[in-house]
Each structure stands twice: as structure tokens, then as C-alpha cells.
Amino acid sequence: MKHIVSILMENEPGALSRVVGLFSARGYNIETLTVAPTEDRSLSRMTVVTSGSDEVIEQITKQLNRLIDVVKVVDLTESPFIERELMLIKVRATGKEREEMKRMADIFRGRIIDVTDRTYTIELTGDGQKLDAFIDALDRASILETVRTGSSGIARGERVLKV
Amino acid sequence: MELTGAEIVVRCLQEEGVEHVFGYPGGAVLYIYDAIFNQEKVRHVLVRHEQAAAHAADGYARSTGKVGVCLVTSGPGVTNAVTGIATAYTDSIPMVVLTGQVPTHAIGEDAFQEADTVGITRPCVKHNFLVKDVRDLAVTIKKAFHIASTGRPGPVLVDIPKDVTRAQCRFEYPKTVSMRSYNPVTRGHQGQIKKALGLILTAERPMIYAGGGVVLANASEELNRFAELLDFPVTTTLMGLGGYRSSERKWVGMPGMHGTYEANMAMQHCDVLIGIGARFDDRVIGNPKHFAQNPRRIIHLDIDPSSISKRVRVDVPIVGDVRETLREMIALLEQTLAAGQKTNAAAVANWWKQIDEWRGRNCLKYRSSDEVIKPQSVVQKLWEVTDGDAFVTSDVGQHQMWAAQYYSFDKPRRWINSGGLGTMGVGLPFAMGVLLANPGAKVACITGEGSIQMNIQELSTCRQYNLPVKIVNLNNGYLGMVRQWQQIEYGSRYSQSYVDALPDFVALAQAYGHVGIRVERPKDVEPALREAFGKYKDRLVFLDFITDKTENVWPMVQGGKGLTEMLLGSEDL
Numbered sequence: 001m002k003h004i005v006s007i008l009m010e011n012e013p014g015a016l017s018r019v020v021g022l023f024s025a026r027g028y029n030i031e032t033l034t035v036a037p038t039e040d041r042s043l044s045r046m047t048v049v050t051s052g053s054d055e056v057i058e059q060i061t062k063q064l065n066r067l068i069d070v071v072k073v074v075d076l077t078e079s080p081f082i083e084r085e086l087m088l089i090k091v092r093a094t095g096k097e098r099e100e101m102k103r104m105a106d107i108f109r110g111r112i113i114d115v116t117d118r119t120y121t122i123e124l125t126g127d128g129q130k131l132d133a134f135i136d137a138l139d140r141a142s143i144l145e146t147v148r149t150g151s152s153g154i155a156r157g158e159r160v161l162k163v
Numbered sequence: 164m165e166l167t168g169a170e171i172v173v174r175c176l177q178e179e180g181v182e183h184v185f186g187y188p189g190g191a192v193l194y195i196y197d198a199i200f201n202q203e204k205v206r207h208v209l210v211r212h213e214q215a216a217a218h219a220a221d222g223y224a225r226s227t228g229k230v231g232v233c234l235v236t237s238g239p240g241v242t243n244a245v246t247g248i249a250t251a252y253t254d255s256i257p258m259v260v261l262t263g264q265v266p267t268h269a270i271g272e273d274a275f276q277e278a279d280t281v282g283i284t285r286p287c288v289k290h291n292f293l294v295k296d297v298r299d300l301a302v303t304i305k306k307a308f309h310i311a312s313t314g315r316p317g318p319v320l321v322d323i324p325k326d327v328t329r330a331q332c333r334f335e336y337p338k339t340v341s342m343r344s345y346n347p348v349t350r351g352h353q354g355q356i357k358k359a360l361g362l363i364l365t366a367e368r369p370m371i372y373a374g375g376g377v378v379l380a381n382a383s384e385e386l387n388r389f390a391e392l393l394d395f396p397v398t399t400t401l402m403g404l405g406g407y408r409s410s411e412r413k414w415v416g417m418p419g420m421h422g423t424y425e426a427n428m429a430m431q432h433c434d435v436l437i438g439i440g441a442r443f444d445d446r447v448i449g450n451p452k453h454f455a456q457n458p459r460r461i462i463h464l465d466i467d468p469s470s471i472s473k474r475v476r477v478d479v480p481i482v483g484d485v486r487e488t489l490r491e492m493i494a495l496l497e498q499t500l501a502a503g504q505k506t507n508a509a510a511v512a513n514w515w516k517q518i519d520e521w522r523g524r525n526c527l528k529y530r531s532s533d534e535v536i537k538p539q540s541v542v543q544k545l546w547e548v549t550d551g552d553a554f555v556t557s558d559v560g561q562h563q564m565w566a567a568q569y570y571s572f573d574k575p576r577r578w579i580n581s582g583g584l585g586t587m588g589v590g591l592p593f594a595m596g597v598l599l600a601n602p603g604a605k606v607a608c609i610t611g612e613g614s615i616q617m618n619i620q621e622l623s624t625c626r627q628y629n630l631p632v633k634i635v636n637l638n639n640g641y642l643g644m645v646r647q648w649q650q651i652e653y654g655s656r657y658s659q660s661y662v663d664a665l666p667d668f669v670a671l672a673q674a675y676g677h678v679g680i681r682v683e684r685p686k687d688v689e690p691a692l693r694e695a696f697g698k699y700k701d702r703l704v705f706l707d708f709i710t711d712k713t714e715n716v717w718p719m720v721q722g723g724k725g726l727t728e729m730l731l732g733s734e735d736l
Contacts (some may be wrong), residue, residue, distance in 0.1 A: 010344055014281060049552070062469035068310060071344040074205050145416040153267070163343060 032150025173499015189236025191263025217247020222596030238276030252581030289317030314347030351483030367510035370433035375402025405572035453725025560613030588617025672705035
């Protein structure tokens with residue numbers, strides 16, 4: 001099953017490689033990974049989308065907690081949460097496709113952020129499934145390039161992950 | 164007054180009360196060696212290979228509980244030490260590894276003797292640091308000692324570029340250190356402790372299974388008291404040997420791949436298993452599916468949450484320092500027993516009857532001989548000659564298992580071996596660390612002709628520092644454990660397990676300035692040992708015992724098999 005694990009860690013050189021090294025050394029999956037400093041620059045917030053049995057996820061959170069640089073770990077999937085991913089997608093936009101692309105972007109509440117005679121670059125946010133659905137809705141041949149950030153997640157309601 | 168980084172390193176070691184540093188100099192650490200030269204508090208022990216520096220620091224730590232320290236140069240100095248660091252990591256040994264690095268401006272330029280030390284060692288240290296500013300040096304070393312010695316202990320590496328050792332700043336050693344990201348739990352959860360006691364009091368077939376955590380936490384006194392109060396059987400793992408008095412009737416031996424019949428049967432058939440500072444390792448419980456076939460409730464005390472429910476599902480986890488938790492459990496237990504509540508003594512008495520029946524199989528018996536030296540008998544004689552009170556280091560292989568099986572340990576920190584990583588070549592450098600930490604102690608290194616050659620160069624170090632290790636070489640001309648597996652699982656095809664062209668160990672020992680004795684007949688075993696620990700008490704003695712070539716370690720649970728699927732001897736093949 002898919003889990004979204006949020007990690008609050010010291011913003012130290014090498015901290016990211018400790019997390020990534022742990023996943024590869026112990027054979028855990030990483031589907032996506034995002035990381036950036038928080039409002040407190042001494043901390044980084046990382047979101048890892050992973051999958052595995054309950055036992056594996058339990059081990060992942062325990063092993064992450066063992067890392068000296070890790071301050072806190074939460075499995076967001078344990079309670080209501082919000083997941084967002086950003087995708088930039090460059091598509092062919094010529095002839096009658098041009099109008100169709102604009103309509104598709106509107107339906108998915110994407111925004112066209114760059115335009116040439118022959119292309120659109122569309123910005124789209126949502127959970128991973130929504131981005132997948134957008135890609136599926138397009139003709140593969142019209143997709144020139146995609147770039148996705150991987151998911152970031154946060155708990156719903158008043159729950160916070162803070163020092 | 165400002166000090167150089169190198170002086171700061173040495174001052175930090177002094178502040179930590181470090182008496183011995185095991186190391187080997189090289190370009191990147193020359194300023195540090197210069198600072199060592201200019202003082203006398205910290206004694207440097209010059210090994211002959213960096214791997215031995217790490218092992219010796221490790222042996223020092225294992226025998227004392229103090230943090231072991233080693234110092235090596237950049238590049239090959241570090242890569243040579245990696246095996247030693249990984250050995251300490253797997254067995255959770257507190258150690259600080261100081262490594263030289265090329266100057267900060269040269270990092271990343273493939274400089275001479277440059278290696279990505281932090282990257283190479285990351286998976287085999289508890290934590291590591293690269294110090295890029297001399298002003299961070301003292302606090303980083305303080306953190307390293309703190310992290311290494313608290314929580315689940317382990318090696319911590321501090322990588323120090325050469326220019327940092329030359330730069331100057333004011334020296335102040337912090338008294339304490341606090342890290343928001345590192346706060347190991349020490350006290351067990353009260354509710355869980357009560358729950359565990361409930362299970363313990365109603366247990367019909369209880370079993371205490373204690374591991375290396377008991378030794379690391381200095382909890383053997385508590386463990387002995389706990390078992391005493393309950394009259395429950397106790398098994399101690401390879402890493403836990405000595406954590407419980409093996410002369411006690413309640414001790415049923417070591418469990419696992421080469422554990423006793425009674426320990427393995429009791430592990431499998433108990434109804435309440437109390438795991439203490441142990442990690443349900445594959446060499447201990449065998450196949451986890453087979454282990455789970457018998458229903459039992461499991462209580463697990465451990466400092467490391469990730470050890471709990473890793474291989475075996477646990478019913479009552481208690482995360483905390485093993486000694487503190489045991490103390491709380493003992494106090495609560497004493498109250499409960501004083502209030503008139505009792506253990507299920509009748510059921511436990513029946514359980515003991517069953518265990519004694521298993522014990523009756525006498526699984527460690529072996530055929531003695533007047534013709535050829537049986538390796539087991541050498542270990543037994545060593546026990547007699549040393550009054551069971553020596554520090555015994557071992558290498559890895561058959562001799563290690565015979566040492567574990569036939570030298571009964573009554574005290575913790577006397578049995579020093581590489582249990583987790585299984586590193587051949589640790590025995591001699593371990594013994595050096597033990598002797599430097601315990602001058603005058605009887606120290607035997609039980610080894611084989613394969614393992615001893617993996618760090619034989621340390622005979623030179625032993626000469627330089629007059630370390631009177633007694634090397635007990637069980638020489639059967641084979642990489643015995645490999646040969647045993649090949650016999651049992653690979654149709655006796657002895658692929659590369661025969662060691663040809665062995666050196667004359669007696670002459671070799673003499674060449675290094677030591678005493679060498681070859682022993683070929685059973686009747687000469689005891690006199691040779693007495694001579695080594697008597698007449699040659701103050702010398703290193705290399706005892707080369709020519710033993711039975713094809714003796715196997717029994718009992719044996721083959722890899723992937725269940726704990727009770729034991730081979731008790733060659734008749735089971």
C-alpha cells in the first residue's frame with residue numbers, strides 16, 4: 001500500500017543522502033521524494049512516497065527515526081492529509097489541437113504559463129492521480145516533455161509537524 | 164590562547180579521559196601526530212594496519228564499556244579501517260574514529276589519498292561528521308563521544324581536513340551537549356512493564372533470552388537477579404555470553420545455529436519469551452516462519468525501537484535502557500511477590516522437568532581421543548588452566564563456536580568476538596585492545612590458521628608494546644567452517660577451503676620476538692597451556708595446536724531451517 005512519510009530533519013550537508021542511503025540499503029521503495037528547507041532554515045522538510053506492507057512501513061519509520069539528523073517522522077497516511085504535486089508539461093499546440101489543449105488545461109484547472117506558435121507549457125497541481133489522469137487524457141504523441149516534483153504532503157486540520 | 168585544530172583534537176581526547184588511541188600516521192594527520200608527540204596523557208598505540216587500529220579500539224571498548232578511539236589518515240587509511248568500523252557497528256560498540264582528510268580546498272578534486280570518507284562509511288557508522296571549520300571541531304568531537312556512548316551505542320566518525328588541523332581558534336570543550344534530533348529513550352514505559360509482569364506471572368513455560376544488549380548496558384547483575392527471583396531458564400546469545408553466569412543451573416546454554424539442544428527446544432516451545440537486549444537474529448532463531456509456528460507471547464526489552472518487531476512480531480515491546488528497565492521490573496516484581504502473588508510455580512516446575520530431559524541429551528559431548536587433539540578439549544583445558552577467568556577473544560569460524568560452547572563465561576565483557584559481522588582477523592587486534600585496557604589480565608586469543616593470518620602483522624605491534632597475548636591456534640589445515648558447510652551442503656566438495664603452504668607458526672612467532680610452541684599430542688595440551696600462562700606469563704606465546712582435521716561443530720541448525728531441526732552430530736547426516 002502507498003504511504004506518504006513526512007520527515008523533519010536538520011538542514012545539514014549529507015542529510016538527504018542518509019535518508020536515500022537508508023532506503024537503498026534496506027531495500028525499501030521510493031516512489032517520489034521532495035525536500036526543501038522550512039521557514040526555519042535550520043530544518044528541512046522531506047516527503048517520501050513509498051509502498052510496502054504495514055510491517056515494512058513500521059520499520060521504515062523506525063529506521064528513519066534512528067538517523068541522528070532526523071528530528072521527527074510522521075506517516076501522513078495514518079490520518080486525513082493533503083497531497084500536492086506540481087507538474088510542468090510541454091505539449092504540441094498546433095492547428096485544431098491548440099484549442100483542444102487549452103480546453104483540457106481548463107478542465108483540469110491547469111494554467112498555461114508559456115506559449116509559442118507550436119507549443120504550450122502547462123502548469124498543473126494536484127495529487128499524483130490527478131496528474132496521471134491529465135497525462136492519460138492527452139494524446140501521447142502531443143506530449144513533448146513532462147517534469148514532476150513528486151508529492152508534498154501535510155496533515156489536515158490542526159495537526160502539525162514541528163519541533 | 165588559541166590552539167591549532169590538531170591541538171584541539173588532542174585536548175578533546177584528554178577531556179574525554181581517553182588513555183589510548185590506536186592508529187597509524189599519514190600525510191593528512193601529521194599535525195595531529197605532532198600534537199600527540201607534544202603531550203603524554205593520551206598514549207598512541209602504533210598498529211601495523213589500519214584495520215587493526217579499529218579492531219583494537221573496538222576490543223578496548225568491549226572489555227571496558229568505555230569509548231574506543233582510533234586515528235587513521237585519509238584515503239587508504241580510512242578504507243583499510245572500514246572493516247573494523249563495520250564490525251563495531253554491527254555489534255553496537257561505542258567507538259570514535261578520527262580520520263584525516265585532504266585540505267578543504269582540495270576536496271572533490273581527486274587529490275592524493277582523497278576518498279569520500281563520509282560517503283564510504285555512512286552505512287556502517289551510527290553517525291559521521293566532516294568538520295570544515297576549526298571552530299566546529301571541539302563541539303563535533305563532544306557530539307561524537309556523546310552519540311557513540313548513549314542510546315544503542317555505535318561507532319561515530321569525525322573526518323578532519325588537514326587545513327582544519329592547522330587553523331587556530333580558542334579552545335573550549337563543552338561540558339554537555341544537547342541535540343534536538345537525538346534523544347534516546349532510557350526509561351521503559353510503565354504501562355508496558357506492568358503488562359509484561361502480568362504475562363510473566365502467568366507463564367507456564369517461560370524463557371529468558373538475553374543478548375549483547377545486556378553486556379552493553381552493564382545489566383548482568385540485574386539479569387542474574389531477575390532470573391533468580393523468577394527461577395526461569397535463561398539462554399544467552401553469542402553476544403550475550405557472560406551476561407548471565409553460565410555456572411548457574413538456570414543457564415541452558417547458547418541458542419541458535421550452534422546452540423544447545425535444550426536452549427533451542429526451550430526457545431521454540433516456551434509460552435512466554437522474554438527477549439532482553441537481543442534482536443532475534445537469523446543465526447539465533449533460524450527460519451522466522453518455522454519459529455512462528457509455535458504460539459508464544461513475546462516480551463521484548465530493547466533500547467532500539469527498530470530492533471522490535473523487525474524479524475519476529477512482539478506482543479509487549481518495552482523500549483528503554485535494559486538495565487534501568489530491568490531494575491524497574493525487579494522492583495515491581497519484588498513488591499508483587501511480597502504482596503503474596505506468585506509465579507505459576509507448578510507449571511514452571513514441569514517445564515524445568517522437560518528442560519532437564521532435553522539437557523539429558525548432553526548435546527555438547529564429543530568423542531575424546533588419545534591420538535589426535537580434539538579442538539573442544541583445548542578450549543576446556545584453557546578454561547581449567549585460566550580458572551575460567553581469562554578474557555577470551557576469538558576470530559571467526561569453527562574455533563569461535565567451540566570457544567563459545569566450551570569456555571564457560573561467568574562474567575560479562577570477558578568474551579570478545581565479532582558476532583554480527585563475523586569478521587575473520589579480529590582476534591589478535593581485539594586482544595591487544597583488551598590487554599591495554601586491562602594490563603596484567605590473562606588474555607587468550609582463540610583462533611584458527613585461516614583467521615590469524617588475516618591480521619598476523621600485529622605480532623609486531625604486540626612486540627613493541629609487550630602485549631603478552633596467548634594465541635591458541637586451533638590448526639586443522641582447513642577453513643573449518645567453510646569445510647563443514649561444504650561437507651554437509653555441497654557434497655563434500657572442498658572448494659578452496661584447504662589452506663596449503665601454511666607458515667611454520669613457531670618460527671614465525673620467534674621471528675617477531677615471541678615464544679612459539681607447537682602441540683601435536685593430546686597429552687601435551689595442558690602442559691603447553693600451563694607453560695604459556697606460567698613460565699611465559701609475560702611473553703606473547705603462539706600455541707599452534709595441530710587438531711583433528713575433520714571435526715565439526717555440533718549441534719547445527721542449517722541456514723533456512725527451523726530452530727528445532729537440529730543436526731546433533733555426524734550420525735544425523
